[in-house]
Structure formats: structure tokens, C-alpha cells
Amino acid sequence: MTSAKPVLLSVEGITKAYPGVVANADVSFQIHQGEVHALLGENGAGKSTLVKMIYGLVKPDQGRMTWRGAAYAPSEPRAARAAGVAMVFQHFSLFEALNVAENVALGMENPPALGALAAKITQVSEAYGLPLDPTRMVGDLSAGERQRVEIIRCLLQDPKLLIMDEPTSVLTPQEVDILFKTLRQLAAEGTAILYISHKLEEIRALCDEATILRRGRVVGTCTPRERTAREMAEMMVGAVLTPPERGAKKDWGDNHPALEITNLSVESPIPFGTALKAVSFTVQRGEVLGIAGVAGNGQDELLLALSGEIRTAEGMVKATGVSVGPLGPNDRRRIGFVMAPEDRLGHAAAPDMSLVENAFLTGAVRKGLTRHGFIDWAATRDFADRIIKAYDVRTPGSHVAARALSGGNLQKFVIGRELSQSPDVIVINQPTWGVDAAAAAAIRQAILDRATEGAAVVVISQDLDELLEISDSFAVLNAGRLTAPRPVKGLTIDQIGLMMGGAHGMETAHVPA
Amino acid sequence: MFRLEKRPTPSRFWTGATPVVAVILTMLAGGLMFGVLGKNPFEVIRTIFWDPLFGEFAWYLRGQLLVKAGPLILIAVGLSLGFRAGIWNIGAEGQYIMGAIFGASVGLAVFPTENRLIYPVMIAAGAFGGWVWAMIPAILKTRFNTNEILVSLMLVYVAQSILAMAALGFLRNPEGAGFPGSRNFNSYPAASNPELIAGTGMHWGVVAAFITVIAAYVLLQKHLLGFQIKLSGQAPRAARFHGVNPTALVVLCMGISGALAGLAGLFEVTGPAGQISIDFNTGYGFTAIIVAFLGRLNPLGILLAGLLMALTYIGGEMASTNLGLPSAAIQAFQGMLLFFLLAVDVLSNYRVRMSMKGTA
Numbered sequence A: 001m002t003s004a005k006p007v008l009l010s011v012e013g014i015t016k017a018y019p020g021v022v023a024n025a026d027v028s029f030q031i032h033q034g035e036v037h038a039l040l041g042e043n044g045a046g047k048s049t050l051v052k053m054i055y056g057l058v059k060p061d062q063g064r065m066t067w068r069g070a071a072y073a074p075s076e077p078r079a080a081r082a083a084g085v086a087m088v089f090q091h092f093s094l095f096e097a098l099n100v101a102e103n104v105a106l107g108m109e110n111p112p113a114l115g116a117l118a119a120k121i122t123q124v125s126e127a128y129g130l131p132l133d134p135t136r137m138v139g140d141l142s143a144g145e146r147q148r149v150e151i152i153r154c155l156l157q158d159p160k161l162l163i164m165d166e167p168t169s170v171l172t173p174q175e176v177d178i179l180f181k182t183l184r185q186l187a188a189e190g191t192a193i194l195y196i197s198h199k200l201e202e203i204r205a206l207c208d209e210a211t212i213l214r215r216g217r218v219v220g221t222c223t224p225r226e227r228t229a230r231e232m233a234e235m236m237v238g239a240v241l242t243p244p245e246r247g248a249k250k251d252w253g254d255n256h257p258a259l260e261i262t263n264l265s266v267e268s269p270i271p272f273g274t275a276l277k278a279v280s281f282t283v284q285r286g287e288v289l290g291i292a293g294v295a296g297n298g299q300d301e302l303l304l305a306l307s308g309e310i311r312t313a314e315g316m317v318k319a320t321g322v323s324v325g326p327l328g329p330n331d332r333r334r335i336g337f338v339m340a341p342e343d344r345l346g347h348a349a350a351p352d353m354s355l356v357e358n359a360f361l362t363g364a365v366r367k368g369l370t371r372h373g374f375i376d377w378a379a380t381r382d383f384a385d386r387i388i389k390a391y392d393v394r395t396p397g398s399h400v401a402a403r404a405l406s407g408g409n410l411q412k413f414v415i416g417r418e419l420s421q422s423p424d425v426i427v428i429n430q431p432t433w434g435v436d437a438a439a440a441a442a443i444r445q446a447i448l449d450r451a452t453e454g455a456a457v458v459v460i461s462q463d464l465d466e467l468l469e470i471s472d473s474f475a476v477l478n479a480g481r482l483t484a485p486r487p488v489k490g491l492t493i494d495q496i497g498l499m500m501g502g503a504h505g506m507e508t509a510h511v512p513a
Numbered sequence B: 001m002f003r004l005e006k007r008p009t010p011s012r013f014w015t016g017a018t019p020v021v022a023v024i025l026t027m028l029a030g031g032l033m034f035g036v037l038g039k040n041p042f043e044v045i046r047t048i049f050w051d052p053l054f055g056e057f058a059w060y061l062r063g064q065l066l067v068k069a070g071p072l073i074l075i076a077v078g079l080s081l082g083f084r085a086g087i088w089n090i091g092a093e094g095q096y097i098m099g100a101i102f103g104a105s106v107g108l109a110v111f112p113t114e115n116r117l118i119y120p121v122m123i124a125a126g127a128f129g130g131w132v133w134a135m136i137p138a139i140l141k142t143r144f145n146t147n148e149i150l151v152s153l154m155l156v157y158v159a160q161s162i163l164a165m166a167a168l169g170f171l172r173n174p175e176g177a178g179f180p181g182s183r184n185f186n187s188y189p190a191a192s193n194p195e196l197i198a199g200t201g202m203h204w205g206v207v208a209a210f211i212t213v214i215a216a217y218v219l220l221q222k223h224l225l226g227f228q229i230k231l232s233g234q235a236p237r238a239a240r241f242h243g244v245n246p247t248a249l250v251v252l253c254m255g256i257s258g259a260l261a262g263l264a265g266l267f268e269v270t271g272p273a274g275q276i277s278i279d280f281n282t283g284y285g286f287t288a289i290i291v292a293f294l295g296r297l298n299p300l301g302i303l304l305a306g307l308l309m310a311l312t313y314i315g316g317e318m319a320s321t322n323l324g325l326p327s328a329a330i331q332a333f334q335g336m337l338l339f340f341l342l343a344v345d346v347l348s349n350y351r352v353r354m355s356m357k358g359t360a
Helices: A047-054 A077-083 A100-106 A114-127 A142-155 A173-188 A199-204 A229-237 A298-306 A327-336 A354-368 A377-390 A407-421 A437-452 A463-469 A493-502 B012-036 B041-049 B058-084 B092-109 B117-142 B149-169 B204-222 B223-236 B236-242 B246-270 B286-295 B299-322 B327-342
Strands: A007-018 A020-031 A037-041 A061-069 A070-072 A083-089 A159-165 A192-197 A209-214 A217-223 A258-265 A277-284 A290-291 A317-319 A335-340 A425-428 A454-462 A474-478 B002-006 B350-354
Touching: A007 A047, A007 A335, A007 B117, A020 A047, A020 A061, A020 A192, A020 A199, A020 A209, A020 A229, A020 A425, A037 A047, A037 A173, A037 A199, A037 A277, A047 A159, A047 B223, A061 B002, A061 B012, A077 A083, A083 A142, A100 A114, A100 A142, A114 A142, A114 B058, A142 A159, A142 A173, A173 A199, A173 A493, A192 A199, A199 A229, A209 A463, A217 A229, A217 B002, A229 B041, A229 B236, A258 A298, A258 B012, A290 A437, A290 A463, A290 A493, A290 B327, A298 A335, A298 A425, A298 A454, A317 A354, A327 A335, A327 A354, A327 B236, A354 A377, A354 A407, A354 B149, A354 B223, A354 B236, A377 B041, A407 A425, A425 A437, A425 B058, A437 A454, A437 A463, A454 A463, A463 B236, A474 A493, A474 B223, B012 B041, B012 B299, B041 B299, B058 B092, B058 B223, B058 B246, B092 B246, B092 B286, B117 B149, B204 B223, B204 B299, B223 B236, B223 B246, B236 B246, B236 B286, B246 B286, B286 B299, B286 B327
Parallel strands: A037 A192, A037 A209, A083 A159, A159 A192, A290 A454, A290 A474, A335 A425, A425 A454
Antiparallel strands: A007 A020, A007 A061, A061 A070, A209 A217, A258 A277, A258 A317, B002 B350
16 A cells, blocks of 8 residues: 555665664665654664664664655754654653743744744644644643644644654553544645554554564564554564463452552652642552553652652551551561662662662562671572572673663563562552563563462553553552542543543643653 | 763772872872972982881881871771761861860879779760761751751861860860970870880771771671662662661761761870870871772772871971972872872773764
């Protein structure tokens, strides 16, 4: 179906190497006019490097590109934009203290007068079904609305190719629907879209063609509509994936829930953070509670309150009926808590310390690694080595510093460290952030195994698919408030969308830039 | 163009080699400075580094080495624990003075009683004096979030005024014909800190310094508290996640460094200095900051750095008396040592690369 349309951009034999890693090796593919083309691959597969070369941010070592039949080698983004390439980045570059029109003007080469620009923004936003008021402060906008600012900024340049890097990672399902409508309209008008993602169902719903990258190489192309998500995932990973399995559930016959949170309200210790407002939930032994929500809505604060880094009043946090609010992290570990904060480097792990020292960081109490205050380094090294082995952490050894590990490998180490401590209560923020699909599956399986053994689990994640796969009950954190948890069984995607945005109003979602 | 590239892990080689490189660079730059001042650079460098150990008067100067290095090491080890935790006690000089005053006051209060318990009690009082003086910035920091660098530094000048008051007033020798200064402890056996082995300069303060080096080494390598100190300095958020109480750590680290500085003052006033006088303090508390960094905040490194710094003190004094160098030139020379150390320090965490054109 694509051959009928003329080729817009052709990439031939592109290679780009960085010290120690080949980001792209002999990559070739073509994008046709008016086509929505998916670039699919795991973290680290080389997607970002490839689009940075197309957008003029990085120069390829080898290979060439042609744009509408002519040689194309942008030396800087300005040249790429002049040719008609526009890009919406995963992380927005907006000024919160300026309004929408001013932000758009800042990103343009020759901005018109603000009044005329505002009128144009309104016109474009109506034409493409992206409601946006040019006079509003960006600081007051939700993540989805901020993304619209970036998209409209691109559309004002009348691009021939629009690159979108992981655009849905911060959106609610309803906002995703709006975005897809816009993208389809753009494609119908002849704009090609290069859509980068690892979310397979989205790609199946939206894209005409997909190029699949693995370790910097093109390993296949397909028409997403004709493939199942699993087939594409297996092409992406290069292995057969098995979904996580849940062991048999049993009734533990407890008098009190393993974790009981009642009217938890705390101010945020983080500048521009979100205060928690009357958060309540209970988790029984063997139960997995999934907490969804866009980052910045109180996830970090909830983890700090559960880990003991923020002390709370008596009765707000109880474990098996006993108040633990005033206890610090190590006292909570002593009674069976383990926790994994989202920020691996600097919070969950000390960047310049070795993996052995980082194993001691949280394992000291439950693994009995001290005697009269003296550290048993031999036992600690043993513990670190066992984590590395059990969770397939790729590292030259346990002596290397945490910051020498890739994000995914450090993630495996941190999660492995917590799950290897035979916990009773597990609190994890973003369990599979940055790890590849195979490792993500292993981590989810390990979490479920601990639940089967009787641990109460709270998983905070932005990945809805992940939460629905492993959770028993589901709640959404929005502007510091938690919706009432509901059983995952029978929950429809529309209901989830309402929990995420509709119930509290989308404009209240707060995301730091 | 040169550019710096962060190493994945700090280089072990450069961590050990930077002090040596810094000393060599200091010799080169210092030699240049001495040359500009019209002296023979080789002669000056030899006078500073060689003569105190192997020259004509080495029999006397070698002993002075331990006398000077003892307090430097004792103070620097205490400071290094705080520096490792990101707690900046800059006022060791004041804590040193207060330790001397507290300890001396106890001794002078019971003069001329002879009792074996007097000196141990004076030691405790000296440590207490330094500790109290360090608790002021510590409590202000934990209660009101003041900056411990400024408060501890300003308290040095307060301590100096108290020292002057003591020398002129409440601790003045009643038999001293009205001259400022206290009684001399060298003529009060129960309260004095004599040379333990003749000619070595070894006194109780030096013994305490060696014990402190070993204790700090064990603390940092093997003990939970040492781990928490290092963790707090390197990754404060990870330290809170581990369960470190930042308030307790500030109080503890300030307390240890203050108490050790106070001890150094007590050993000095009862030994090498002999008495409380207006110019009792000679900057050990400030120089110890250089020693701590020169020794890479590592107890064994501080031991070597303290000896090296003592050498430049003694050699510098020789150079200024024998060769007529201004004492400011010697101080500049010592300052260069810290300057070059901090400058080459970058090599242990970064490597220098020639960057090629076109790569960002």
C-alpha cells in the first residue's frame, strides 16, 4: 500500500559509533509521503540516535540520506527544519512562566507579532482538534496540553516530516485518542510521521509501516496491522516471550492488612513537589496494588512516606495493624519493608560506590550484614554477587561503581537487591524503567513470585499495560489524591481513563517540566 | 583542543598519584617564585625538603617533625570525617584554642597538687572544650539551618579573644610579675606533657594522633558509621534512603572533629608550647584543613600529609632564617601545595582527551 506514495526520506547504510558502543550499524529504511512510520525497538536499540541524525543533532559516521531525491546531510537542526523536518521531543522544552504563544514564538526562526501568532495558534489548534488557549501560562497546563504546544509549534512550520519521540508516555488514554486523531489527519494531508515507541498496541492502531531495530541494526520491517503485538515484541527482543505467571493465591487469614494507609496527608519535601492529600488504601498479603498516574502527581512523595524518609503521624501508615509512621527506613526494613525509589542513581543507589557497598545500602538490616556495628564485607560481597547472578546484571564484577552500569542493569540490580530480602511489604516506583522486554518480564515475574509467597506489593508505574498485567487492584494518583482502588478484573480501558483524568479534571494534573 | 571525559570509576592510580604530582608541581612553581625573589631555587627547595631530615641540624629537627605533625594529624583526621560527610568544620583553630583553655584551666585550678589523675582529667577537659566549641555551629546548623562554614570560622576569632582574656586575666601567672601568660606546665609535673623518648619529639599528643589514625581507618573501612559518613557525603538522598539521620550525623561529625582539635590544643599547651599565651595558637587548625585534603581525606594519607606539611613548616622556617626569605613566601609555597592538589585532583575522576573536530 505504501509503494504508491512517493519516497520522502531514504536512509541508506547509516552507521554511528560512540566510544564502546555502536548505536547504529548499517541502518536503511524509507519513509513515504503521508505515511505513519513506526520506529520500534527497546531502550538502547538505537532509535534516538537515528532520529537525532535525521534532525541534524548528530552526524553519521557512514552512510547517506536522501530527501525527496536530493542528498540530505543536515549539519544542525536549523537546516533540518528548513528542509521540512520537525521533531517533538520526549522531554519538553517549555518555559513555565510564559504563556503558550510566547513559548511558541521562542521556538520559531522569524516569529510574527504575538497577536497574529495567537490567532494562528487558535486556527491551527482548531483545524487539528488540539484545543489550546494561546494566552494560558504553560505552568498551568497538563502534560498532554504541553505536548500540544510542542506539536503546534512544529505544525506552524508546515513540516513534511514530523518526528515524535515516545509521545504517549505522559498521556492519559483519552489524550492518546486525541493525539492519534490529529496524527491521522496530518498523515491524510500528506505529512509523513516518524513515530518512535515501544508500545506495540499503539503502533498497531496508528502506524502503516514499522521498522524494527535491535542493538543498532534493522532486524525487520512489517505492517503492524497484520501482526500481533506478541509477534512484534519477539522481533524487537529477538526471543520468545512468556507472560508472567501468577502462583495460586491463598487466604492468609490475617486479622489486619499487611499495609494499611489511612488519610495520609504530607507536604512534599521536594521543591515544586506535590503534597499528598488524604491518601487511603489497604494491601493484603499476597495482593499487588498498582498505582497509575502521570509522573509528578505525588508518586515520589508516596514512596518517601512509605519508605520512612518522610515520617508521618501515628496511624497514617500501619503494617499488620501496628503504626509505623514515625519509624525511619531501617526500622521499617527490620519489620519486613523493602522499597525501590524511582531515581536509581543518587537515591536508590550511591553513584560512586561499588555494587558491594550499594548492596549493603539497603541489605544491611534484613541480611544481617553487621556485627556490633562492624560490617561483614565478605557476606556483603556474597550478597551482591548473588543479586548480580540471579537478576542477570551485566557488569564486570561487584567491585565496579554503580554509575558505571547502564540504566537498565542498575535497575535490575536495585530491584534484585530489594526482592532478594524475603520481604513482607514491597514498595516499588517504576519497576521496569529502562530495562529491555526480557528483563522486564523477569522482574514482573519476580514481583509476582514474592506476592505468591505472601508479600503485600505496591507498584507505582506510568506503564498501564504493566500495571494491568501484574496488579490485583488498581488506583490512580492524581494531584496528590488517590482514587479508590478497584479490582483489575473487569476494569475497562474507558474506566481507567476516567480514573486517570476525567474524575478530577485533566487540567489539574500537575507535571514538572 | 583538550577536553575532560568522566571516568566510569575513579582511577585508583591517579587517586594515589595526584599528591605526588602536586608536590612536584609545587616544587616547580615554588622554585620559580623563589628564583624571582632572587634566591637560588635549588638551595631553597633543598633547605625545605632535605636539610630538616638529613642536614647539619637534623638531629634536632627530626624531633621537631613529630612535634609539628602530631597536632596537624590529630586535627586533620577529625576534620576529614566531617569533610567526607559533607560537613565543613573550618573552625578547628578555635576548637584547638578552647581545648587548650579548658584543659589548662583544670590543671591550673588544682596547682600545685600532685596526683596521677590530674592529667587524664585535663585531657577530658581539653576534648570537652573543643567539643563544646564545635557544638555551637552544629546546633545552629541543625536547628536554624545556618552555614557551619561561616559560624565555625567566626568562632575562631571569638576563641582568640577569649585566649587573650585568659592570658591577660583569669589564667595569668600570679607569680609572673604582671607579664601576660599562664604558669608553665613544664614545671608542673602532674599536668605536663613531656617528651616520652628523648630526641624523638614523641609526646602523648603524637601517641594520640597515631591511635586516631588507626581508629579512623578502621571506622571508615569496617564500621557502619564510617559507611554512613561516606554515603552522606557522596549521595545525600541515598543516605536518607539508607536511614541516616542527617541531624545526628552533623552533631556527631562536628563533635568528633571539635573534640580532637581540643585534644590537640591540650597536648600542645601542656607540652611543646608550655603555657597559655596570647600568641599560643599558630594556625594548626587551619593548616590541618590542607593536611586533610592533601591526605585525600584518608587517615593513612593524612598521616603522610601531616609529616610532609610539618617538613615544609620546619624547612620553611630554616629557609627564612638562613636564606632570608620572607615568611609570606613560605606561606605562599604551602598554599601552592593545596592549590595544585585540588587542580590535579580532577585527574582521578576525569581523563584528558584530545577532542577531534566535529564531535560534540
